[in-house]
Amino acid sequence: MADKEGPVTVSDLPITFQVKYLGQSDARGLWGIKHTRKPVDLMVSAAKALPPGQILPIVKLTITVDGVHLETINVGTRRDEFEHMAVFFNIESISYGVQDLVYTRVFSMIIVKDNADVKGLNPFECHAFVCESRNAARRLTYSLAAAFQDYSRRVKEMQTNPELDERPPSQKPQKRFAIDLRTPEEIEADLETEA
Numbered sequence: 001m002a003d004k005e006g007p008v009t010v011s012d013l014p015i016t017f018q019v020k021y022l023g024q025s026d027a028r029g030l031w032g033i034k035h036t037r038k039p040v041d042l043m044v045s046a047a048k049a050l051p052p053g054q055i056l057p058i059v060k061l062t063i064t065v066d067g068v069h070l071e072t073i074n075v076g077t078r079r080d081e082f083e084h085m086a087v088f089f090n091i092e093s094i095s096y097g098v099q100d101l102v103y104t105r106v107f108s109m110i111i112v113k114d115n116a117d118v119k120g121l122n123p124f125e126c127h128a129f130v131c132e133s134r135n136a137a138r139r140l141t142y143s144l145a146a147a148f149q150d151y152s153r154r155v156k157e158m159q160t161n162p163e164l165d166e167r168p169p170s171q172k173p174q175k176r177f178a179i180d181l182r183t184p185e186e187i188e189a190d191l192e193t194e195a
Helices: 037-048 076-080 134-160 184-194
Strands: 015-026 058-064 067-072 086-090 094-099 106-112 124-130 178-180
Touching (some): 015 134, 037 124, 094 134, 106 134
Parallel strands (some): 094 178
Antiparallel strands (some): 015 058, 067 086, 094 106, 106 124
């Protein structure tokens, strides 16, 4: 399903991609390419510096209306090389997603950590993934946009009918996220005009 062309809608979710996990690095802000560029550069540099024969973990990345699920894939004889990883990022904790403008096969997203209220800790974390192609990175971005669109609809519904939401106020969804659907070329052109 991840190979199809064209727009991604909520009805297409869940959608799964097989990607290489570049890793995670602290980000300095909630959203914007300016907060993913440096972490992506650092993660790509670290990946290029891996010793010969060592590869990045391959993960199954599934986007649903509730968030993003990552799970390592055991591939052939390499299954013992990586610790098994299974993690879920709730849609409420994802603040930004974008296809990188320098490494166009890379998709990155910013996660707001739960421990953001703990003093001295950076609440923003950038996770990055290498996709099979530039188009796959684009499709992944559109898939997250569809999940954000559904989340936004649900938040509006709850605001219109607060009696439907039985959660305490501290657990009610906050509508603070962004997805950058511009092409890498459009992002770069906008950054040049800002400078």
